[in-house]
Amino acid sequence: MVKPLAAAPPSADAPIASQLRRELRGDVLFGEADRGRYASDASIYQIMPIGVVVPRDQDDLLLALEIARHHATPVLARGAGTSQCGQTVAAALVIDNSKWLNKVIAFDAHERTVTVEPGIVLDHLNAWLKPHGLWFPVDVSTGAQCTLGGMAGNNSCGSRSIEYGNMVHNVLAIDAVLADGTRGRFGRLDEMPTSGRLHDISQGLRRIALRERDEIIERTPKVLRRVAGYNIDIFDCQSPRAYTDDGMANLAQILVGSEGTLAYSRQMTLALTSIPAHKVLGVVNFPTFYQAMDTAQHIVKLAPTAVELVDRTMIELSMDNPAFRPVIESALIGRPEAILLVEFAGEDREAQLTKLAQLAELMGDLKLPGSVVQMPGAAEQRALWEVRKAGLNIMMSMKGDGKPVSFIEDCAVPLEHLAEYTARLTEVFHRHGTEGTWYAHASVGTLHVRPILDMRRGGAKDMREIAEAAAALVHKYKGAYSGEHGDGLCRGEWVAWQYGARLNAAFAEIKDLFDPDNRFNPDKIVRPPKMDERSNFRFAPGYRELPLLPMLDWSAWNVKRNPLTGEESAPGSGGDRTGGLAKAVEMCNNNGHCRKFDAGTMCPSYRITRDERHLTRGRANTLRLAISGQLGRDGLASREVKDALELCVSCKGCKRDCPTGIDMARIKIEAQAAWRARHGLRLRDRLVAYLPRYAPYAAKVGRALALAERIPLLSGWAKQALGFAPQRALPRFSSAFLATAAAMKPARNDGKEVLLFVDTFNNYLEPENALAAQQVLEAAGYQVRFNALPGRRPLCCGRTYLAAGMVEQAKAEARRCLDALMPFVNRGVPVVGLEPSCLLSLRDEFLGYGYGEEAEQLSRSAYLFEEFLVEEKNHGRFALNLKPLPANKVLLHGHCHQKAFDAVRPVQAVLQWIPRLELSVIESSCCGMAGSFGYEAEHYEASLAMAELTLLPALRRADKDAIVVADGTSCRHQIHDGTAIDALHVARVLALSLKGGSPAELHGKRSHDHD
């Protein structure tokens, strides 16, 4: 087993930790799990930091740096931690800028400059700039989460670098702090101080640059994409694109790409560009990959803003996805082996269209006439760029221990050698029994490729051999070994190889000039360790999962994969002694996508806290460390795991949005079960878990309960005693819908039979929804059956048990469902449900209980009400006579599980059947209620904060007569608590439209209305 974190010095009560806690206002995190969450970036490495600080503001930052200096402690600056080479891990005090140091400090629209703090996220900055018609054009793929500090640290490069250059071409000045505490502004040489430390540094740099001039000219690769070592060529630019307009050296540019080894950036001044008014896209189809690579050199002569490669594997991955298939098909001519996405952008649309025509002409000249699909429309372009991104994500979701590993991911070669380089490198992969999927910024010769390696076994050896072969090719073609992602631990040792011993020594001199005590991000760029130093690996020698018997079936993850053919072994054959649970957790490769704030659900708890602990990635890292014994012997049942999952609302946002498909809601069930087995259940958990069991009795005494709720002292005391939030009204039970609905009995199948699965919530709390669904289905001509068992309690999905980690009880409920429903399923009767989380349990959770083919069959037959209607209507099986509603504006909030299963679109579709209806979908994450989460006293604030992110403000802004549709019981409750609006299930809206409902009916009674 790897050394437990606790053994890594210093401990949580080390003098530096105590002083930081005493003096800082921001977070000071020295606990084992906290340090563990900052021990990795998006590379294969893991190094435990000494501690973590999240400074509140600039003063806090300066204080933290000062205290670190006082204790002679190394320091590592961190943004989003999305680096691929290990430059964001170190045995140091990590300072995380991303939570609070993210402000715009100054903006000059006329000069087109902006000054920002280092923790600001690129997309957030660009959203801020958009109203001014400007943007910061270094458009890296991780723009939704990466920070400007990290981008500068890495000298990041975007897809459109051919037009706009890299970070080094776009940073004007950096206000920095040196390791000795000196503060100053690094900018143009002629504006640097004329005395003091900064003066000494600029003079020292100049001396080194002058002395090494010949060597710099000789050894520096003459390609745009070159990010290794230090930019000592600022005095004599070797980049094909000038660093400054007038040739004057800019000292900020030596800090760019220095990976936090020279100085700590506090603020950065950036050059901005106008947002181009028009973009057009040409998709060139190639019969061979080689031709695609070979043609890029000719295409760039047309001055495109981007030329991006998508290979056959990626095309096929995209074609597998029904949503993406039509988009990618629209870009294809026949069956190409590769396509190039060629973008032209500018102010004059006609000029862009002419460029498109020239592209088609050029391809004709190159003997590929008719190979270009022209896409002048913005919507079609956006859709295709989305598919390209998603294709990469699917590739990352590969199961098994062999993973695509990033270490030669961004070698850049001159365009005329691109085709040869890729062909030779593919041969190298094959010699090592592996394969790589290619995507590329073809315009600038940067090839992204990740061979599949198993870093727990022979991967380190293959990695070195492949790296050496790739380096030899790069050398042959006079390219750059490090063309985008930086040096870090992975490529540090290649700096000397790229630049030679003499310049490598000069780099060490530069480091010593800035940081003689080697305290800022030590061991990066100069004096680095070997790339294959396995003790630095995330899966270090001795890494092993603690044995564990999971409650759910994880065998789909417990597989082996042939790296060459991509073939997967049978489920359960992967040799994982946790049955596949560990492998499911280890899928997270730390790419940081879950830190995004744009559309999509993932991850609401991070969005409200901005804490790594409450982030999908932080959770996956905590679980990985716990499962492998690196947080002590308690493993999955540890306090650290419980704390990390505390605010996870099981929204399944990650199941859909995470590129590797991390399903934290499912993993949380295991963790809850492990915790419960060790610590037992609280009364509150039992009350929630057994709700379906006592609901019939509660319904009988509903009036008495409602009365008790109206006596504030009594209800307040009871809620407090049980741990429920006093602000929340308790559910008000009604008589059960199913008690009066027809009992379930087998019937002849005339092809129009449907089973309406009425869940506990709609049965006892909002029976009007079930009634509405019945009316709609009957109006559409269906015989409606129900999940009522004569003389016995109704069927239940068991979700409330899962929330408490009571997996055995949930399984028992699933068994009851299968026994009762299979006769219907077997004769082709669809099972239709109203509550997304309940119905989708039949589709998803039931598959994890080991019930095999029966569960699979039920899963395939289970539909949400609106999904069923859309499916049937598409087959022309009914027509509904829907009438206009008195209110024609409708706002739709999708339940998280609907979003996770792409089931919001059917709700949109059925609503659009209603004449004259104007529908808008609220771009919201989770509503925050999430079953019992929002009722729990300690989660009340977090629950409301999630709702306040976008959902409640959007509702408050809406037309007061608008109908609000929300299919989730919890969502409707949260909406009412936050805005006093009565949202409706879509079934009720359809039922009202059938009747031509009155406004009063639209805002009808809620079952738990608040007086």
Ligand SMILES: Cc1cc2nc3c(=O)[nH]c(=O)nc-3n(C[C@H](O)[C@H](O)[C@H](O)COP(=O)(O)OP(=O)(O)OC[C@H]3O[C@@H](n4cnc5c(N)ncnc54)[C@H](O)[C@@H]3O)c2cc1C
């Ligand atoms: C899926 C994926 C796609 C990617 N695509 C691209 C791409 O298209 N182009 C590209 O260039 N990169 C890409 N990257 C790499 C990475 O996302 C970028 O380099 C990104 O800019 C890093 O930002 P960050 O905030 O995560 O930096 P971090 O990883 O947090 O930090 C990066 C470096 O900067 C240093 N640093 C951070 N803040 C400061 C500061 N205030 N002062 C001094 N030093 C500091 C850190 O110490 C570290 O050495 C990709 C990564 C992934 C996982």
Ligand code: SF4
């Ligand atoms: S949880 Fe998913 S999205 Fe987040 S870092 Fe891990 S792999 Fe990326």
Ligand code: SF4
């Ligand atoms: S289930 Fe939701 S809250 Fe939990 S980690 Fe995933 S996205 Fe975040």
